[in-house]
Amino acid sequence: MDYFSHFKIWVLTLSLIFQSVYGFYLPGSYPHKYNVGEALSVKVNSITSIDTEMPFSYYSLPFCQPQDGVKDSAENLGELLMGDRIENSPYRFKMHVNESEIFLCRTEPLSADNYKLLKKRIDEMYQVNLILDNLPAIRYTRKESYLLRWTGYPVGIKVQDTYYVFNHLKFTVLVHKYEEANVARVMGTGDAAEVIPTIGNEGSDIPGYMVVGFEVVPCNFMHNVQSVKNSKMYDKYPSPIKCDPTTVAMPIKENEPIVFTYEVTFEESDIKWPSRWDAYLKMEGSKVHWFSIMNSLMVITFLAGIVLVIFLRTVRRDLTRYEELDKEAQAQMNEELSGWKLVVGDVFRAPTNASLLCVMVGDGVQILGMAVVTILFAALGFMSPASRGTLITGMLIFYMILGIAAGYVAVRLWRTIGCGDHKRWISVSWRAACFFPGIAFFILTILNFLLWGSHSTGAIPFSLFVILILLWFCISVPLTLIGGLWGKGTPY
Structure with missing residues (x-):
């Protein structure tokens, strides 16, 4: 057959x-x-x-x-x-x-x-x-x-x-x-x-x-x-x-x-x-405003091309200059380095607010992952307009699940930077779990109180938001800490 x-x-x-x-x-x-x-x-x-x-x-x-x-x-x-x-x-x-x-x-x-x-x-x-x-x-x-x-x-x-x-x-x-x-x-x-x-x-x-x-x-x-x-x-x-x-x-x-x-x-x-x-x-x-989308893509591509050309020309000029210098000239310039070689010190220097950087990178990975997975499921048809509310529900579920990725990336970056005290990974995980939801909670709480004051049924969305916060706390925080524990155990 x-x-x-x-x-x-x-x-x-x-x-x-x-x-x-x-x-x-x-x-x-x-x-x-x-x-x-x-x-x-x-x-x-x-x-x-x-x-x-x-x-x-x-x-x-x-x-x-x-x-x-x-x-x-x-x-x-x-x-x-x-x-x-x-x-x-x-x-x-x-x-x-x-x-x-x-x-x-x-x-x-x-x-x-x-x-x-x-x-x-x-x-x-x-x-x-x-x-x-x-x-x-x-x-x-x-x-x-x-x-x-x-x-x-x-x-x-x-x-x-x-x-x-x-x-x-x-x-x-x-x-x-x-x-x-x-x-x-x-x-x-x-x-x-x-x-x-x-x-x-x-x-x-x-x-x-x-x-x-x-x-x-x-x-x-x-x-x-x-x-x-x-x-x-x-x-x-x-x-x-x-x-x-x-x-x-x-x-x-x-x-x-x-x-x-x-x-x-x-x-x-x-x-x-x-x-x-x-x-x-x-x-x-x-x-879909395809003309606006294509126009934006062309502008972004043009600006990225300009930055890339400037970057390549600067690097090429510095590398050519160093290649022309002999060893004696390089020895004389060891104390007066300039140009591209100065970037080496900046790249491997620990930032001032290392924990904030790690938290923002971890939350960024979580939000980006949520967006990518949501768009993928929507493109496959699992979140069609025939099922009302599935898009928002899916976004919330994916965001909470990807708390593992946020905790892992934040703690892994914290250990990679090498800021000295590697025992603070728990603090970094907590901050990654509370940073973005904390900002959203602060803003939406103010909006809900304003809504409550202007309309009698404002208590309904406020109580709903409190339930949503409790749900986030019970799911997202443990998952973020699990991801942080995973990142802590990764060798660097």
Whole structure:
């Protein structure tokens, strides 16, 4: 049997193994099959703004709440540190069932505080972020001949000192038919996936769909407040609703309620499930500025070339000069050395703050290693946007684990410099473990106290940061000391 046949057998075997565990998808998410009429849960994230960079809870504003109450979704450490607060929403969809003019709720009359808060959030350009099947809601706007993409939609808009809240949402859910063969190609490897048998897929004849897009169009509609006074959530709105995003009709007023409605339309799309994030990667804020990157690289290369030329010319001139001198002339100049030979004394002279140098080098290696490993894992797809918070969580985990490298490098450099007292390696390890986190703790503590003073929920990020510091102390410090002990035992 030739090598190619052996290779095909190995590929088929590995494919069958992956199929036996229902496959493996690298970015951290997997296709979900929804049958026709099955309920889809829409979630809400924190409202955000590019103006203030301060996230707030969606339900901090007078919006409609779910019938069964507000419930937090499971979050990881990265989501909490980034300010994400994912909760359930009152919006209710059914797969491939179009619905229009759905009454959501009629809020209580706006108090003076809620009225001022709404106007403030509109002035600060806050955006509402909705999530369906892990996909953020995307909004399209046209500027001249360009089609712009945005995540979320504005809370409202201000027109000539009058404030309007977007009280009607037009949703469009893009779906793709669920096919076992397509899912196998996503999960499997190449041609071998086509021959993988279907295992444990009862009811596969029932038509199902995957969510591949989630779009929203916000509108302001003139609702009849009195006509829905006795309506219940999800009842039919008594009159037709025309969603026109270019016009506003119903301003918010103090001591008056707000009526919220929505509609949803399902459209079959040719977008494949692995490509459903492509629209988000094409947004204006997500574009990679290659021209700026290339420009910076060219400037750095040019400056590095200038420094290298100056350095080579200086060294070559000094070496040529010393070669021309005979032994007698060199003997006469032993007491008056200059030029390149003076560098020898500077290179092997111990620095004034040797311990600080060792600590900074050790922490630099730790941070550089964290960056390299994080970028590598992100490039391989383990930290995709489909898994929120994994990037920050991964950075923290890698930073704590690489405390071993920080302790080793710091103590090893301390022994190499030869500062006399080699017994201070424990002190160097402690400083390496506390130097950078101490600076971060000092700065972030001040910021958290300022946040606590300006906003009542500031206690949440402050308590979270205290927990994070305790976690760092219990993991990073012992690992750094272990690395220092390893560096101490290395011969020099």
